[in-house]
Structures are given as C-alpha cells and as structure tokens.
Amino acid sequence: MSDSFEVIVIGSGPAGYVCAIRCAQLGLKTAVIEQNVGSNDQPQLGGTCLNVGCIPSKALLDSSHRYAEAAGHLSDHGIGISDVTLDIASMMARKEKIVSQLTGGVSGLLKANGITVITGTATLNAGRQVAVASADGSSQTYTADHVVLAAGSEPAAIPPAPVNGDRVVDSTGALCFEAVPQRLGVIGAGVIGLELGSVWARLGAEVVMLEAMDQFLPNMDEQIAAESGKIFAKQGLDIRLGARVTGVSVSDDGVDVTYSQGDASETERFDRLIVAVGRSPRTTGLFSADSGVTVDERGFIFVNDYCATEAPGVWAVGDIVRGPMLAHKGSEEGVMVAERIHGKSAQLNYDVIPSIIYTHPEVAAVGKTEQELKAEGVDYKAGTFPFAAIGRALASGETEGMVKILSDADSDQILGAHVVGPSAADLVQQIVIAIEMAASTEDLQLMVFGHPTMSEAVHEAALAVDGRAIHMVNRPKR
Structure with a gap:
C-alpha cells in the first residue's frame, strides 16, 4: 500500500x-x-x-x-x-x-x-x-x-447523569433497548430527545422529557414551535420546560432523577433514562x-x-x-x-440549510424565523396555511400542523419557511430551492401545484402572504 x-x-x-x-x-x-x-x-x-x-x-x-x-x-x-x-x-x-x-x-x-x-x-x-x-x-x-x-x-454528557449503558443510556444506547420501558425519562427535548422519545412513546412507554431551557425548540420559529408542542402533548409526551437535572441515582429496579424547576425540587423514578443533551x-x-x-x-x-x-x-x-x-x-x-x-x-x-425533526408529524425549517426578522429590524410579510384545509391531508387523516412562509415586505423575496405537518421534510425542500434561486412568493403563487397533494399547503401559504389564500378566509393585512 x-x-x-x-x-x-x-x-x-x-x-x-x-x-x-x-x-x-x-x-x-x-x-x-x-x-x-x-x-x-x-x-x-x-x-x-x-x-x-x-x-x-x-x-x-x-x-x-x-x-x-x-x-x-x-x-x-x-x-x-x-x-x-x-x-x-x-x-x-x-x-x-x-x-x-x-x-x-x-x-x-x-x-x-x-x-x-x-x-x-x-x-x-x-x-x-x-x-x-x-x-x-x-x-x-x-x-x-x-x-x-x-x-x-x-x-454529549452532563455530570449529574453519567451514562452506564444499562439504566442510563445515551442516544446510541436508546436505539438498542430489548424491551419497551414502562416509564422512560429523557433529558433534553431537542431534536434527538424528541425523536427517541417519540419512538418509545408509540411503542407504549410513558415518556417524561426534562428540558433545561425555558423555551421549547428555541431555534425554531416560535409559532411553529408552539404548534409542535401542542401536537406532541396530545400524543402523550410529557415535556417539562425549565427542568434542570441535578442528580441521578441508579438502583436495581429503576433510576431516580432529581431536577429543579423554578424554586421547587422534584424527583421522578424511571425504568430507563436517555441522556439526549446534544453532541x-x-x-x-x-x-x-x-x-x-x-x-x-x-x-x-x-x-x-x-x-x-x-x-x-x-x-x-x-x-x-x-x-x-x-x-x-x-x-x-x-x-x-x-x-x-x-x-x-x-x-x-x-443560510439555506434545512433542519428537520423526524417526529410524526415532522417539523422542518429553512431560512429566517419570524423572531429573527423582528430582531434584525427587517420589514417582512408572513403567510400561514393549515393542513386541515388541504384535501389530501384530510383524505389521509393527517390534518395537524401548518406551513408558514416569510418574505421581504419590499422585494417579496422569500426569507424563510417553517412547517409542522405531514411530509414536512419533503415540503420544506421546495422552499430550499426557492430561496436558493432568489424566488419571491409571487413566483410560488404563479406556479401550478398538483391536486390533491400535501404541497398545495406551500402554494396556499405563499398566497396567504398577500392575503390571497383560496381555501381559507383571509384576514385583512395590517
């Protein structure tokens, strides 16, 4: 050699x-x-x-x-x-x-x-x-x-919760459980924690997620994060914000996790604990x-x-x-x-790298969030459209969530898009292409989208930016 x-x-x-x-x-x-x-x-x-x-x-x-x-x-x-x-x-x-x-x-x-x-x-x-x-x-x-x-x-590791490969595992260990834990704790409610928590919740585990941040999915658009949180709560994920883990005690029959939330200190017992605090x-x-x-x-x-x-x-x-x-x-x-x-x-x-959370429904984003545009003083327009008003979504029984598109108020150039709902990972890619090609919301408005498809939510959200959505009553733009 x-x-x-x-x-x-x-x-x-x-x-x-x-x-x-x-x-x-x-x-x-x-x-x-x-x-x-x-x-x-x-x-x-x-x-x-x-x-x-x-x-x-x-x-x-x-x-x-x-x-x-x-x-x-x-x-x-x-x-x-x-x-x-x-x-x-x-x-x-x-x-x-x-x-x-x-x-x-x-x-x-x-x-x-x-x-x-x-x-x-x-x-x-x-x-x-x-x-x-x-x-x-x-x-x-x-x-x-x-x-x-x-x-x-x-x-990544945190001192209060050392991984032992048995009762306390990291994201790698969480992919190899031999049985569904009756009660599962997850430290971290970010991308990794949400995906792993979703897997075991669907299979029957009671899942409690302890997130140290006071805000859910702080890097996501706030409106989409709030909508996602409601959906996950309905699915049974118990997401506790501002919960800072201070200690973990492992015994033969479980894991005791102590955490502070505000001025209170709480302890919960789990069968298994996943440490999902990033990488x-x-x-x-x-x-x-x-x-x-x-x-x-x-x-x-x-x-x-x-x-x-x-x-x-x-x-x-x-x-x-x-x-x-x-x-x-x-x-x-x-x-x-x-x-x-x-x-x-x-x-x-x-600036045009999509991020995705592969829960069900998926959460996806590209470009600027609304709070970022506000902080930067950018004059922008926003349009949202719910999947509940999309025929294909209704036919498939997947009506939760929405598409949100943000554009420059003067040039109409698309600045960001955020989706929670069916096929979000694939739908956001349409906006990735649009932003990369410096497209405007008018460009999307003038395109023909197949019917009935989930992608019509992208078309309608683009129309909603200018108060023109067809299958929704449009509120006057302020």
Missing part, C-alpha cells in the same frame, strides 16, 4: 466519505481512514449517521409509527385489527439490516472509485503527516498534499499541537468560509466545525472542499 496520497480524509461519515468520493471523481489519489471496526472485522464505514444516528433512528421511527397505526388508529378507515403484537427483536433486526445495507453500499462506492480505506486511529502531525495506530499496536505514517478532517461527533465534536487526539490546527473553547476546529483550517493544506468538515450538526451540511462541505482542492471556486450557502 502506498503511504503517499493527494488527499487523505480522516473519518468515513457523510462528510468524509462524500468528500473522498468527490475527490476521486476529480482524479485525485485519495485515502479514507476509519477508526471504528464492525463485527465482521472490517472498517465500520458511514459514521454516526449510518450506524447509530440518522438511519437507525429513522428505521425505528417508521416501525414505531406503523405499530401505533395498527394498534389504534385505523378504525376510522374501516380497518379493524385485533391482537396486535410487538416483536422488539424483529424490529431491531430490521434496523440492523438497513444499516448493514447502507454501510455496505458506502464500502462499494469507495472501492468503485478507487479509494484506499485504511483502518486505525489517525492523528494529524506537522507537515500533513498522518500517523495511524492500528488495533494490534502497530503504526504507520502517511503523507498527503491535502488532509481533510471529518471525525464527526459523539453524544460534542470528536477532536480530542485528532491532531497534535504542532499540526497548526486550532479549536475554540468547545472543541470545534477553526475554519474559514470554505472549511480551510489555519494549517496550510488542512481542511475540516462536518460536525467538528461551526454550524449545525447535520449530515447534509457535512456532505456538502465535503463536496465544496474536494472541489476547492481541485482548484474550483465552490462555496456553500449556509
């Missing part, structure tokens, strides 16, 4: 493997270094997303939704099902099969593109020298013209002090707008740099870096 490459990518998650493939497509001699090894003694490609994040969680979200539908939500359709059973082992086996299929696909893509895969723990040293330590204790050093750091992230960049040990790479106080690597670090020829992408920890953001950063290495003038529009 050669020890010299044009590009070495450290990490094989969505940011790393996509970067490597694009580098190879551009004719660059490329290697990927992955430290994790699977049960088959082969590199565990795909990173957090494919192995213990996006993909397995979506598999369980889908399975749990189907179970909930079969167990009690089909009678309105004239479908009666008795004695619905739950086989957690089969559900988990399906999840693992999906993960295996996708990680195997990544392996095949790397091989087909002529990319060298190296197994071991990598450390970047001065002069773009990469030392790789293998599990057997051996080590080897590789050199490259360019090194791309894409080591990803890991579940931290995996940068410890990734580079030496003489590498030229620097980090901020939280461990994120300093990069410029094009993901170049302060060390010449060294780049960093994905969860280890500033911005949202999203697989699609990391992947596009990887593409941008590959093309800049090849001499192209690629750049990424960080």
